[in-house]
Amino acid sequence: MTLWLTRVVPDLRSADARRDTRGPGGAIHLHRRLMSLFPSDAGPDPRARFGVLFRLEDTPTGPQILLQSSVEPALDRLPENYGTSLTRPLTPLLDAxxxxxxxxxxxxxxxxxxxxxxxxxxxxxxxxxxxxxxxxxxxxxxxxxxxxxxxxxxxxxxxxxxxxxxxxxxxxxxxxxxxxxxxxxxxxxxxxxxxxxxxxxxxxxxxxxxxxxxxxxxxxxxxx
Structure with missing residues (x-):
């Protein structure tokens, strides 16, 4: 099984990005946002089905989202102007x-x-x-x-x-x-x-x- 790591750099000029990354409820909004990047017909526990884990990182240049999954996310489902994103496989790291x-x-x-x-x-x-x-x-x-x-x-x-x-x-x-x-x-x-x-x-x-x-x-x- 291949694991994928996606890094999303939200553009805080986007209202969607601000809602997903700010406040105590941001992680709940972000969960829904990230799950929208995967197929919707995955049964009762799609998070576990697609191995979705994420973390919001505070960096000197602003927040970043790390998303790990066993299925490559459909990044084109993010809202327009949400931010920049890049996905890479974790296989080389795990094999080493x-x-x-x-x-x-x-x-x-x-x-x-x-x-x-x-x-x-x-x-x-x-x-x-x-x-x-x-x-x-x-x-x-x-x-x-x-x-x-x-x-x-x-x-x-x-x-x-x-x-x-x-x-x-x-x-x-x-x-x-x-x-x-x-x-x-x-x-x-x-x-x-x-x-x-x-x-x-x-x-x-x-x-x-x-x-x-x-x-x-x-x-x-x-x-x-």
């Missing part, structure tokens, strides 16, 4: 993964824990508890192990939560979405390349439809 290789990684994820029923009752906790600080870092360490990586360095940064209504009408308009987010960056050594390829393809953690879970990697400087 090998044990012992040091990589740089980046991932915006939604770290959580799910307390047991007894703990929830005792401390009056919700079914899913968002993690921050050291607890989030420990969560990422476990995710790294499960991704075939040995973390070497880590920098984590809390981000604003994604929140808003799941849809604009019908039952979805009454369903509220909220995902706390943390950005994880650092270096790691590859232990299991096959496991890493799987995690890159599937994504990490919750909130995948709303800009969480995309694991980006690149060879660390001096190891290419």
């Amino acid at each position: 993964l090998k044990p012992g290789l040091t990589i740089r990684y980046s991932c915006v994820a939604s770290p959580v824990r799910k307390p047991g029923a007894t703990t929830r009752a005792l401390y009056k906790l919700p079914p899913v508890v968002s993690l921050t600080g050291k607890a989030a870092d420990e969560w990422w360490s476990r995710q790294s192990d499960a991704s075939g990586l040995k973390p070497l360095t880590l920098h984590s940064q809390p981000l604003d939560a994604v929140q808003g209504q799941r849809g604009a009408q019908g039952p979805a308009a009454r369903q509220r979405v909220r995902h706390a987010r943390t950005r994880f960056d650092g270096t790691a050594a590859i232990i299991d390349p096959d496991l890493l390829r799987t995690k890159i393809t599937e994504g990490i953690g919750r909130g995948k439809p709303y800009g969480c879970g995309l694991l980006s990697i690149a060879p660390a400087r001096g190891t290419a």
